[in-house]
Every structure is written in structure tokens, then in C-alpha cells.
Amino acid sequence: MADWILLALVGSTTYLLLQKSVARLSKVPWRILWLVMMIPPLLWVLGRQVFQYEMPPLLMLGLFLASYFTSMTLARRGRLQPPPAGSQAGVENTPAERDPETEEGEEEGAAAAPISISEVSREKLNRCFPWNVFYLQSVEYRPQAIICRGNLRADPTEAYEQVQRNVETTFGKRFLVVLQEGFAGKPFFALVPNPAARRSLTRQKEWPLLALGLLLFTFWTTLTAGAQASGVSPDRLLHLPSLLKGLPYAVGILAILGSHEGIRYWVARRHGIKTSLPYFIPVPFVLGTFGAFIELKEPVPNRKVLFDIAVAGPLAGSLVALTMLLVGLVFSTPGDPPAGPEGQPTPISFHRIDPRLSVLLAILARLVLGDQLQPGQVIDLHPLAFAGWLGLVVVAFNLVPVGQLDGGHIVHAIYGQQMGANVGRVTRWLVLLLALTVQPWLLLWALLLLVITSADEPALNDVAELDEGRELLGLAMLSWLVLILLPVPPFLQSWLGLA
Template sequence: MWLLLIILGGITYYLAKKTVAPVTRTPIWIIWSVMMMPAAVWTIWYEINGEDQQMPILWIIVPLVICFVLYVWLIRLGKIPASEQTKPTSQDSPTQPINLEKTPQESEIIRPITATEEKSLRDCFPWGVYYLQNLDYRPQAILCRGKLRTAPEKAYQSIKKNIEQVFGDRFLILFQEGLQGKPFFALVPNPWSQNEEQISDNKEKLKRPLFALGLLLLTLLTTTMIGTVSMAGVPQESLNNTPSLLLEGLPYSLGLITILGIHELSHYFTAVRYKIATTLPYFIPIPFFLGTFGAFIQMRSPVPHRKALFDVSVAGPLGGFIITLPLLLWGISLSEIVPLPTAENASLLNVEALDPRFSFLFAILVKLVLGSSFVAGKALHLHPLAVAGYIGLIVTALNLMPVGQLDGGHIVHAMFGQKTGIIVGQLTRILMLVLAMIRPEFLVWAILLWLMPLTDQPALNDVTELDDVRDFIGLFSLVLLIIILLPVPGAVSSWLQM
């Protein structure tokens, strides 16, 4: 539990630095302490009472409510005015969406264009495409409000072309839904506006193949060591005396790196297809726990539209899942059937005696591979390759959570719009908290979801909706999340004789 708390603390501090530090002067370590307080209280409770004891509901709710109120109060106490908040630079991907619907600041209105340029800007809006009614100057943007008179995609492309002919790459042209449901255009200073020499330099900095390769090799080492000792059960003393035993960990390490790598490469190549500036996949090696904290890419330029946002987001989980399936089926075939553990030893982390009935999909896969040999009262001692596939399944589910900046959050945003995405994200966080009360193994997930912002960076054209094929794929990804998390109902378990 304490190891998980330390890991959670590191992730929480990173999220706080990224999302909270730019908007408040309150010391980040104070906000981080408040964010971590519920997890610390729950960890202490489990250390005193044991993990097999059910935590009282008040121990869950009271720390959350108190710390949430403190969290909001501390941020507001040192809130930085919007006009003073840090703007993204060409070296950093903007992680927070610009709230273009905020009320104007009391400070003096900033006019980033001249009267002549304003007239030229008004001429960029043909009345038959988008009837411009007024320009609204904000510290961080020029809002162009009016009435949409044609299809959103056609309007965006037409007006974007007109504005770029007048201003070049001086502004990013955003197209967003307003609070009243009326789409508006916004011109935001373009942090990626550069000369050719700067573009060339940044491309070289973006692609760091030797750094990415070094992290990959280091992660291969750490995961192989963990796979040998923790997954294959080779004693540390034997490994020290016979280094060749390290090969026992390769099924785990190669399987896990393949799954994580395919996930991130699917994101990467889809982003490249849409000409989004993106780093290579970077693995995060650690010498304990799973041997890695996973892998990631960073997109360093805006997403052009909601179709691109959807495609980039859904490519990772689906790509990872497609490679996870055969590896998991292979690993299950190599696993050993063992007696079901006692209640105090039952856990989703107990790979030596894992009850596959915790997941509808996992149970179906086990029954598909092992058939009648797997019956009620039995569990699985997972082969190292099956452990890698099992982790791949969990990673797929976690990424498909429809919250904020997770892949699932992007998918829901692209399908239904940002406002609906925020509502779905909030409902998901509440449902996950309820699930954590029933199954404590999901408590860490619930905490992570509550710490994540509900909003994500909008696409430049955030109005044009998806087509039917993408909507179907999006719904499939949400169904996939449900069947991974949903335990096997009793009736189905009896029917499957497991």
C-alpha cells in the first residue's frame, strides 16, 4: 500500500505542476499535500485494520469532501488573473484549454490588431458562410461572434483560408461551441509562429531517437529483471549466481513492451498522418513494481479538428488491445490452474492465484483457451507472458476511462463535444468512486480520476461532428471498457461452469 501511495504521490505532483501551478500563486506543495491527504488517510486505515476489512463509508466521503473544499479554496486564494497566466510556447504543448467564454477582465482592453487590420478581418467573413455580428477583444483572444449559415466544416475551411491570407500564421483560428450553443471563431496568438530556421531546429529537438532508444533499452532491462524475480519466481540469490536466468523474464518484458509500444506507436503514426508535431514514444523505466510506468508521446502542435482528435485518441487503446489479445491468449495457454485463494489472499494483484471472474472479458478468454479444464473453485497462476497481457488489458481499460485528458476523455469529447465530455467525465468519476467502495482494488483508479482535470485541449475546429463510422468505433471502445471492468454475473458463471 505504501509503495502505491508513493507512486500515486509522484503522479499527483506531476499533474498538479502541469494543471494547477500555472493558475495560482499558492505553493504547489501545499496543494499537493491536500490532494494526497485522502489517499494517506485511507492507507493508514488499511495498515491498521487490514486490507480484508471494508472501509466505513464516512472514512471515504469525509476526507474527500474536506480536501476538495480546501483544494478549491487554496487555488482561489492565490488565483492568477487570466491575463497574467503563462501562455504556451513553441517548446511546450498547451495542456489546458483556453476558456474563451470568460467574462472580460476589468483591466484595459487589449487590441492586438490595428483599425485597418480589423476591417480586413471583418472582410474575411462572407455573409453567406458566417454572418459576423461583432468582434470581442479579450486579453488572450479576439472573439468573432455571429451566425453560422453553412456546414461547420465548410465555414471553418473558408474563413481559415481568408484569415491566413491576411495574417499569415500570426494567429491560430479556433472554432468552438459557445455557452448558448452558437459556434464562434477565435483568433489566438500563435505560439508556433516561427521562421524556417526555428522550425528546423525544433524538428531536430522533437525527434530524439537516441534518447528514445536509450529509454527503451533501459526499460527492457528493468522489466526483464522484474519479470525474472517477481513474475517467473526466480530467487534473487539464484539470479546473482546464474545471470543466464534473466532470460526467464523475457516473456514478460517483451510482451509488456510490445503492448505499450504498439499503443504509443498507434498514437504517434496517427498524429503524424494529421501533421501534428509529436515526439517519439518515450518509455519510463523503474527498478521496482512492474519495471515501468508505461510510455507516452507528447503532441507539440494543435489538433486540427475533432476527427483528428478522435482518430489519434482511439488508435492507442485499440492498437494496444489488438496486440494484447493474442499475447494474452498465448499466455493463458501457458498458465497453470490452481485452487481458488482464500478471501484474505484474493486480489487483482495476486497473479499466482488470480480469479478471472473479476472481468467478463478476461473470464471469456480463459474459458475459450482452457475450456472444460477450468471450472468453479479454480484460479490461474499466470505465466509471465499472461501477466504482460493482463497488464495490457488493465492499461486499455484505464486509458479508455472517459475522463479529461485520458484517451477515453478525448474520445467522448470528439464524439459529443467538450461540454458533454465534461459531464460524462464527472459521472464516470462518481461511478468509479462507488465501484471503489465495493472493490477496494479500484481505489487508486478512483483517486487518479478525481485528481485529473475534466477538460482537455480543444481542437482548432471543435464544432464539426464525427461521421457514423467513427461514432460506432467510439461506442465500441466504451463497450470494451465496460466488459473489461464488469465482473461475470452469477448466471453467466453458472452457464459457463466456472
């Protein structure tokens, strides 16, 4: 049953990702791409549940790679080409929808009414781009945007703010102004139709009862997961004293996930960006949850804001998880390892874990347990310690610098969108190599990274760079990722007294 639930979750997530990202970019039906991508996990579940056959890891890897390259080839061959410069394809000329709920919504809907392409004349555009700020040389009309190319003659932040004011004065709030780096690092402006031209964004429905219901359900699933990890049999889960044995784990994991998404929600709101409420994802098996998420409902104004939102969650989650791990290690006890391949770290489990599995875990275990931890021993983790360790692993997964993950946003904010995409492409294969060599428990995550697009969405002002303090913090968070995921090398095992 657990395999089918996992298949449904993976399938629905991939479905939504493809619908959001690929549907607008390729002539190949995105549902076909989805079917190609879902063949390997479907065969894996059918083999386990129907035919009682466990596929060899190399065969599964070959199926995933074949599926990945097939879907990418189909998507690239069907990639939509933009019309030639000067074509009259462009902004929709459809009536604006009004919000009947409030007069304010009606006024803003009217102010954001779509604009005809004939109204976007070169003369009006020239007024938006002063020659001493951005010398406008050419204009391209495309289905997605109006591309304005030229020479940037002022500081990117000052230039963006002045052009944005001029566009708003000339066209109202009908366009979002985007400043991006083009070929050879030459910046260009793009005027993108504002979504408010098609629907009023003054009020968007929130679902507080849904958020609260998911939180309570996740508390129940993590409570039962923690109780079973503590040795409670499934038939005793309705017995309150037995169920409460899972309380340290449930409270710990919810505190970590809640702090991660809660601080992101607060930072986004502080920067004036509308977001959804934090939503938890409960699952009735294994860990009890697949995490939590919030959705940004507006574009990010610049790379500084992108960085602040991306780094806030992992930073807060790491602080809470690290505290829980340190406190939980005080109540954890070293023990002899279970029978298994000698010299290999014990995989992640609720009960026993080999400190050599992670550089960070090894250092913390030595600091807290001291001489109690003898060479070759494993640690019987207290539920609070396991929640803290699991929280750090989740933080590390989010810090992997690929696409829409927090790490992808951080690298994008530091180095720019194109360099961030290149780093993401390389990182996916490095994580896969790590999983196939020394960290096999990372294999599922490594395969999921192959599905995530390596490109991150640009900020509105995607040219202005970060300050030195933010860059150093970003590099520190990526180093934190390495400390969590890398196993302890032999020379460090001897230094820490673990070998």
C-alpha cells in the same frame, strides 16, 4: 523504499499537471493546491514507513475526498475572470524570438511576429468572416484570444477552412483559428496567438538517446519483475539463466506498451501533427513500468483527428494484449483458490487470478481452457498471459472517459467538449463507487481520477462532428472498457460454469 518511489512519481505527476493546467486559471498559487492534494498520500507513506501504521481504507478515502474538495474550492474561488468585452488586453507586443540555427527558422519566426492589438481592427476582422459563411456580430478582446461571435451560415468544416484561409491571408500565421460551441450550442470563432509568435517551432529538439535509454532501462526493470514473479530470488537476478525466466513477461508488456504509443505516434505524424518520441517509464519494483507516453506538440485540427489519435493506441494495444492473453492461457493451468473470503474474486497477482474478476477474462478463459476450468477454480497464469491481461487493464485505464485520457478524447470527439467534460465528472464517481463495492483493486486508480481534470482541450475546429463509422467504433471501445473492468455477475457465472 517502494512507497517512497511511488510517492515521488505521484507527486511529480500531479505537480506537472497542476503547473500546466491550473497555473493560468487561478490566482491561488498552484503549489499551494499541490501541497493540499499531496497531504493524503504523504500521510499514508509516513504511516507505513515511519510509524508502522496502516491507515484504514475509509480514513484514507475521507482524507482524499477532503483534499480534493478543498483544492477544488480554492481553485474556483481564485479563478481568474476575463476582462470585459472591448477591453484592450490582448496579444503580447513583444519582439519575436528568432531561431539562429537556420535561415528558414528566421524567416518563419519573422512571419509569425506578434501583432499589436491596434492592428486587429474590426474592419480587418470583417474581411475574414464573409457574411454568407459566418455573419460577424460582436468582437471581444480577451487576454487569451479574440472572440468573434455571430451566426454560422455554412457547413462547419467549410466555414472553418474559409475563415482560416482569410485569417492567414490578413494576419499571416500569427493566429490559430479555433471554432467552438458556445452557450446553447451556438458556435463562435476565437483567434488565439500562435505560439510561433514567441518562439520558432521549425525545429524542436528530440531526445532519441533518452528515449532509447528509457526503453533499455524499462526492459531491464520488466525483466527483473518477470523473473521475480516466476520465483527467482533477488540475489539470483544477476544469474543470466534465472533472469531470462522473466523474458516472456518483459517482451509481452513492452510489445503492448510499444504498440500503444507507436501507433499513436504514427497516426499523429500521418495527420501532420508534431509529437515527441515515445518515452517509457521504468520503475524498479512491482510491475517494472508505469507505461509509456508521447506528447503532441501542436494543437489537433479537428475532432476527427482527435478521435483517430485517441482510438489508435487502445485499439493496437488491445489487439496485441488480446493475442498474448489467448496464447498465454494455452500454457496456463487451473487450480484451487488460495484461502480467503469465499465467493470473492482473487485479486490480480502474477500467479493466480480468479476469472470472475472480469467478464472478458472469464469468457476467454472458458473458450481456451474449456472443461479444464472447474467451478470455483482460479488460473495460474503463464507470464505471457499475465502480460496480456495487464496490458488489457492498462488499456482499460486509458479508455476511462475522463479528461486527457484516451477515453476522454474519444467521448469529446463523439459528443463535443462540454458533454465530454460532463461525462468525465460522472465517470470519476462511478469508478470510485465500483472500487468501493466490487472491485477494490481499482481504488488507487479511482483516487487518481479525482486529480485529473474532467475537461479536455478543444480541437481547432471543435464543431464539425464525426462520421457514423467513427462513432460506432468509439462506442465499441467504451464497451470494451466495461467488459475488462466489470466483474462477472452471478447469472453469467452460472452460464459460464464458474459458480
